[in-house]
Structure formats: structure tokens, C-alpha cells
Amino acid sequence: MVAAASGACVCVARLGSARLGPDQTNGSSSCTENLQGGTMAAPALSGRTGSVGSLGNSPTSTAAGRLPHGGSGPELDFRSAARMEDLNRLIQDFSKHDQREYDDQRALEIHTAKDFIFSMLGMVQKLDQKLPVANEYLLLSGGVREGVVDMDLDELSVYARGTDYDMDFTLLVPALKLHDRNQPVTLDMRHSALGHSWLSLRLFDEGTINKWKDCCTIVDHINGTTNYFFSPTLVADWFYQSISLVLLEVQKKPQRGMPRVEKVERNGTIISVILGVGSSRMLYDIIPVVSFKGWPAVAQSWLMENHFWDGKITEEEVISGFYLVPACSYKGRKENEWRLSFARSEVQLKKCISSSLMQAYQACKAIIIKLLSRPKAISPYHLRSIMLWACDRLPANYLAQDDFSAHFLLGLIDDLQHCLVNKMCPNYFIPQCNMLEHLSDETAMLHARKLCSVRSDPAEHLRTTIEHAKAANRLTVELQWRGSSTNLPSPQSDAGGENQPDDRLAKKLQQLVTENPGKSISVFINPDDVTRPHFRIDDKFF
Numbered sequence: 001m002v003a004a005a006s007g008a009c010v011c012v013a014r015l016g017s018a019r020l021g022p023d024q025t026n027g028s029s030s031c032t033e034n035l036q037g038g039t040m041a042a043p044a045l046s047g048r049t050g051s052v053g054s055l056g057n058s059p060t061s062t063a064a065g066r067l068p069h070g071g072s073g074p075e076l077d078f079r080s081a082a083r084m085e086d087l088n089r090l091i092q093d094f095s096k097h098d099q100r101e102y103d104d105q106r107a108l109e110i111h112t113a114k115d116f117i118f119s120m121l122g123m124v125q126k127l128d129q130k131l132p133v134a135n136e137y138l139l140l141s142g143g144v145r146e147g148v149v150d151m152d153l154d155e156l157s158v159y160a161r162g163t164d165y166d167m168d169f170t171l172l173v174p175a176l177k178l179h180d181r182n183q184p185v186t187l188d189m190r191h192s193a194l195g196h197s198w199l200s201l202r203l204f205d206e207g208t209i210n211k212w213k214d215c216c217t218i219v220d221h222i223n224g225t226t227n228y229f230f231s232p233t234l235v236a237d238w239f240y241q242s243i244s245l246v247l248l249e250v251q252k253k254p255q256r257g258m259p260r261v262e263k264v265e266r267n268g269t270i271i272s273v274i275l276g277v278g279s280s281r282m283l284y285d286i287i288p289v290v291s292f293k294g295w296p297a298v299a300q301s302w303l304m305e306n307h308f309w310d311g312k313i314t315e316e317e318v319i320s321g322f323y324l325v326p327a328c329s330y331k332g333r334k335e336n337e338w339r340l341s342f343a344r345s346e347v348q349l350k351k352c353i354s355s356s357l358m359q360a361y362q363a364c365k366a367i368i369i370k371l372l373s374r375p376k377a378i379s380p381y382h383l384r385s386i387m388l389w390a391c392d393r394l395p396a397n398y399l400a401q402d403d404f405s406a407h408f409l410l411g412l413i414d415d416l417q418h419c420l421v422n423k424m425c426p427n428y429f430i431p432q433c434n435m436l437e438h439l440s441d442e443t444a445m446l447h448a449r450k451l452c453s454v455r456s457d458p459a460e461h462l463r464t465t466i467e468h469a470k471a472a473n474r475l476t477v478e479l480q481w482r483g484s485s486t487n488l489p490s491p492q493s494d495a496g497g498e499n500q501p502d503d504r505l506a507k508k509l510q511q512l513v514t515e516n517p518g519k520s521i522s523v524f525i526n527p528d529d530v531t532r533p534h535f536r537i538d539d540k541f542f
Contacts, residue, residue, distance in 0.1 A: 077410060082459045087406035090462040095359045097469035098366065109277040110167065114139070116259045116275065117284055121173060123246045130211055130238070132177045136291065138323075138343060143168035144270055144285040147365065147380025149343050150427075150435075151287070151327050154376050155268030162472030165274055165283035166479075172323060172343060174291035175235050176212075179321075187296070188229075191336070193329035194298070194433035198336045199230040199290060214238070217335055230290070232326030233335045236269035239288045243271055269326035279480035289341070290324040296340060299429045308391040308399075309352040317348045330438035342429045346384070353391060354400045360408035361387050366465045368416070371450050377443045378420075382435060386415045388428040413455050420448040 075084040118137075125131040142148040145156060148170050159165060178185055186200040201209050201216060202225075209216075209228055215235045216228040247261050260276035271286045295303070299322075309318065322345070324338035350358075365380045372378045390411065391399060398404070419425040419436060423444050427433040436444070454461045 077406070077458070079410075080456055080458055082406075082457075084406045086459060087409065087462065088403055090459060090466065091359055091363045091405040091409060094363045094366065094462060094466050094469060097466060097473060098362060105278065106280060109280040110282070112257070113259050113275045113277045113280075113282045113284075116277075117171065117273070117286075120243065120246055120250070123250075124239075124242045127242055127246070128211075131173070131175060135174055135177060137174075138172040138347075140170040140172075140343065140347070141168075142170060143272075143283055144170055144267075144287070145369070145380075146170075147382075147384055149287065149325060150339060150341055150379075150381045151270065151325060152268070153379055156270065157265060157267055157272070159272070159274075159283060160472070162475035165281045166476045167280065168283040168285070170285045170287065172287050172289045172291075172325070172341075173239075174323075175215075175239070175288045176208075176230070176290045178291065179293045185292070189298070192332055193437075195427055195430050196329045196332055196337050196339050197324065199324060199338060201228040201230055229336050230338075231335050232269055232288075232324075232328070232338050235288050236266070236271075236326055239286075240266045240271050243273070243286070247273075281479075287325060289326070290338065291321065292323070293321050295319040296322060298340070299342075302429050302431065306392075308396065309349055312352045313348055318345050320344060320348075340430070345429070346388075349388065353387070356402050356405045357387065357391070357399055357408050360405045360412060363405075363462060363465065364409050364412045364416075366469070367454060367461050368451075370465070370468065371454065371461075372447050375443055375446075377436075377439055378416075378447055382419070382425050383412065383416060385425060385428045385435065386412060386419065389426070390415065410455070410458060413451055413458070417448050417451040417455065420444045420451065 076082065077084060077087070121131070121135075121137070125133065125135070140148045143159070144151050145153060145159065146168065149172070159168075161168070184203040186203055188198040188200050189196070191198060201212065212230065213228060215231055215238050217231050217234070219227045219229065244264055247264055250258075251261060261273065262276050262281065263272070263274040265272045267285075269287070273284045273286060275282045275284070303315065303319065323341040323343060325341040327339040328334045328337035329339075361383065365383055368378060368383060369380060390408075399408070420439075421444070423436045423439050423441075424434055425436045427435055
């Protein structure tokens with residue numbers, strides 16, 4: 001069986017010699033951040049800003065532990081009097097229902113939907129040649145609403161697993177791929193809050209400027225020169241129109257085994273596509289981004305600190321690249337401002353987080369998504385940052401304990417409450433950037449009080465979350481049963497004998513995942529011929 005955990009990295013794809021899997025190359029910096037002609041550097045930090053100093057020590061994390069030698073009775077949570085073993089059991093139960101296991105048919109349906117999305121993007125590229133011919137996508141398990149990328153959730157439609165979809169993914173699609181170390185780039189941070197930037201195209205060649213001129217805002221200088229700023233909103237407009245046009249053309253000539261396009265919707269700068277494949281429904285949140293190799297100067301000081309991943313993965317793996325995603329700061333100009341994203345680095349860091357902590361994080365995330373949904377001030381991404389800071393703060397042997405999921409869950413709740421009360425949640429990669437700076441006192445205290453109710457009875461909130469997961473699974477099973485009873489087309493039944501290669505690919509993928517736990521599995525696919533994949537496990541090719 002192939003297990004898919006929410007928030008896990010799935011793959012990276014290159015068009016042309018397309019590749020699936022995190023980039024492992026030694027990316028030297030291909031960009032500089034200019035501030036009135038100079039290089040933007042991060043201010044010096046004394047100590048680990050945003051770690052112990054900003055988040056504080058979690059009362060649960062520092063005080064919770066086993067009973068002294070010779071003690072009797074179960075271990076209890078001081079605040080709620082809940083038995084730790086009961087909380088551990090509930091977290092395990094939630095993980096069982098949330099993680100879900102996929103059989104061969106579901107694995108094939110996932111593969112079919114992914115091929116459809118990649119082929120669609122290849123057709124978008126051919127429309128006007130704006131997208132790079134040899135592109136590199138980052139595909140993540142879990143939608144934007146799950147916090148896999150630092151995006152604002154205010155403008156997103158409400159989708160629910162079970163009701164609207166069965167599986168969700170986030171796909172980062174570079175509109176500009178700035179991987180050439182000889183390409184000068186101007187990140188203009190003069191008008192932006194920390195962690196955000198404008199992107200000027202003034203140092204690009206004339207061909208690139210002409211290609212993207214209609215997706216830029218124009219600023220005329222006193223000396224008569226024109227500066228083009230790459231606009232996230234205009235890029236999103238173009239991207240949505242292009243995807244809609246391609247899907248409209250594809251649906252005019254349906255082919256057997258082709259996924260059903262059930263919904264195409266723009267949510268702010270995100271394009272959400274729901275596909276039906278057989279009896280499965282898959283949500284893809286597709287985001288146009290700017291991709292860089294190397295590391296930004298504004299996050300350079302973060303590399304000087306000690307981190308939990310030191311010695312487990314190389315620095316080159318962590319700093320291989322970053323993105324600009326179409327999201328602005330609270331007071332920023334939406335038409336010009338991009339947000340720095342370190343999604344590629346987070347994929348690497350996740351390898352170093354213990355399974356018990358990840359289970360606690362997933363359970364805590366499920367609780368806060370329901371509890372703190374209105375007003376939308378807290379994102380699951382805030383919780384992810386808190387978890388990464390906790391990994392830096394706490395000893396590795398403590399975090400590695402298999403039966404400490406309850407301690408970790410309570411600690412994450414404590415830390416999140418601490419962040420709300422103080423309106424301080426430092427970005428993990430740019431600690432000077434406070435992600436809750438814009439929060440009003442009223443909203444912060446409202447959410448802090450809600451978390452108080454969770455902290456007073458975590459068991460009851462876990463049970464509610466488990467029931468929600470069960471209900472979503474029941475809806476999925478019911479829809480699958482209805483689909484099979486009405487003979488809904490599936491990749492296998494529609495394509496007949498011609499689809500046997502896809503069936504073998506699904507089984508091969510399942511076998512590789514099962515036999516190589518914890519390893520980076522990549523698939524090389526040519527978008528013009530997706531029937532001939534090649535596999536890579538770490539550095540070995542098949």
C-alpha cells in the first residue's frame with residue numbers, strides 16, 4: 001500500500017528533460033537584492049532571533065516528562081489532567097484516518113491526474129511561449145489551505161476533503177526561471193515589508209521584457225528610462241486565462257481515460273483545478289512563481305546560526321534555491337509585491353523531523369484549521385514555522401521519542417498561544433520578519449482564548465478532529481461506491497489494453513516507495529511522451 005501524508009513532498013518536474021524530485025545541485029546564488037544600487041543584507045542578529053527569545057520556552061515542552069523513578073500511576077498533563085497515553089492513542093488514531101492508504105487503482109488515478117496537469121502546462125507554454133521551455137515544477141502533497149506554502153488564505157474558496165475532493169496537491173510553476181548565475185536580477189525591497197520584494201526586469205534582455213511586458217507595471221523615472229516591474233496579479237490573470245483556454249480546447253476533444261475537469265477557479269493569485277479520475281477527485285492548487293537558484297542576502301544571517309538539521313543534511317541541499325510567490329504583505333501593493341518562499345528548503349528540512357513530531361503537527365493543524373478559521377488571521381503555515389523553531393530549540397533525543405506525540409501536541413498549542421498573546425511569530429528563514437505583526441489586539445486575543453479551550457480539554461478536540469477525518473473518508477468511500485455502481489470511467493477501464501503500461505508504472509512506483517522508505521524518489525518524464533518514465537532513487541538511475 002502507498003501512504004500519502006498531507007504536506008509531504010511529491011516531486012519536481014522539468015519540461016523537456018523533465019525531472020521529478022527535489023533538486024540536489026550545488027546552486028550558487030544567481031541573484032542579488034539591490035537597494036538603491038547596493039546589495040540588500042540582513043541586519044546582524046544577536047543570538048537566535050525568533051527562537052527562544054521570541055517564542056519562549058513552551059511550558060509543556062520543558063516541564064512535561066515521565067514520572068520520577070519509583071512513581072506510580074499514569075502520566076498526566078498538568079493543565080487538563082488528561083492522561084498522556086490517552087492523548088498519544090488519540091493522535092495515533094487521527095493519523096490512521098488522516099494518512100489514508102492507496103491501492104493500485106488509486107495510485108494509477110493519481111498518476112493519470114498528474115500527467116494531465118503536466119500535459120496541460122505544456123500546452124500553456126506553447127500558447128505564447130511565455131513559460132520556460134525546460135521548466136521545473138515543485139509538486140507538494142497537500143493544498144495551499146493545508147499550509148504547505150506561505151500564502152494568504154483570505155481570498156480562497158472553502159473546499160473540504162470528502163465533500164469537494166479526496167486528495168489535494170500544490171504545484172509551483174515558474175513563470176520566470178532565474179537559474180543562470182550570469183543573469184543579473186534586481187529584487188527591489190525599498191517599498192516592501194521584510195520577506196517581500198518587487199521584481200524589476202530592467203536588467204533583462206529585450207526579448208524577455210517584450211514577452212512579459214503585458215504582465216508588468218511600468219514606472220517612468222525622471223531621467224526618461226522605463227522600469228518594468230513583474231506583477232504578481234497580472235501574471236495570475238494571464239495564467240488563469242491561459243489555463244482556462246487550454247482546458248476549454250481539451251474538453252472539446254475528449255479522449256478515453258482523460259480526467260474530468262470538475263472545477264477551474266481562481267482564488268486570488270492561485271488557480272484551483274479539481275479533476276475527476278475514475279472515482280477519485282483531486283484538487284490542484286497551481287501557483288505561478290519566480291524560481292531562483294542560490295540564497296537571498298536577506299536570509300543570509302540565518303545560515304550563521306546552529307540548526308537541528310546540521311549534520312543530517314548538507315547546507316547545499318537546504319539552500320539550493322528559493323521562490324517568489326504571488327502574495328503581498330499586509331500594507332503592500334498587490335500589483336507589485338511578491339513574497340519570498342523557501343518551499344524547496346522546507347522539503348529538505350522535513351526529512352529531519354521525527355515521525356512523532358510530524359504526527360503531533362498534523363493533529364494540531366487539523367484542530368486549528370477548524371477552530372481558527374474565522375477571522376482568517378492564523379494559517380497552518382504559522383504552525384509549521386513554530387514547529388521548525390521548536391526543532392531548533394529542543395534536544396534531538398527528546399524530539400525523537402516515539403511515545404511523546406502528546407507532549408509535542410501540547411507544546412505546539414502552548415507555543416501558538418504564546419505567539420498570539422505577544423503578536424510575534426518569526427519567519428523561520430527570516431527571523432526579523434514577524435508574520436503576526438499586522439494582527440489586531442482584538443483578533444489575537446480572540447484566537448488565544450479559543451486555544452485556551454483546546455488546552456483545557458485537548459482530548460475532546462482530538463476526538464472531534466478524528467470524527468471529521470472519519471466523515472471525510474466515509475464521503476470518499478460513498479462516492480467511490482456510487483461511481484463504481486454507475487460505471488464511471490476509470491483510467492484502467494477506459495483505456496483497456498492500451499493502458500497497461502500506466503498500470504505497470506503505478507505498480508512500479510508503489511514498489512519503489514515501499515522498498516525505499518525515506519529516500520528521494522524522482523521520475524523523469526518528457527511532456528511530449530509521458531509513456532517512457534525513468535526513475536532515480538537518491539543518485540541511482542533506473
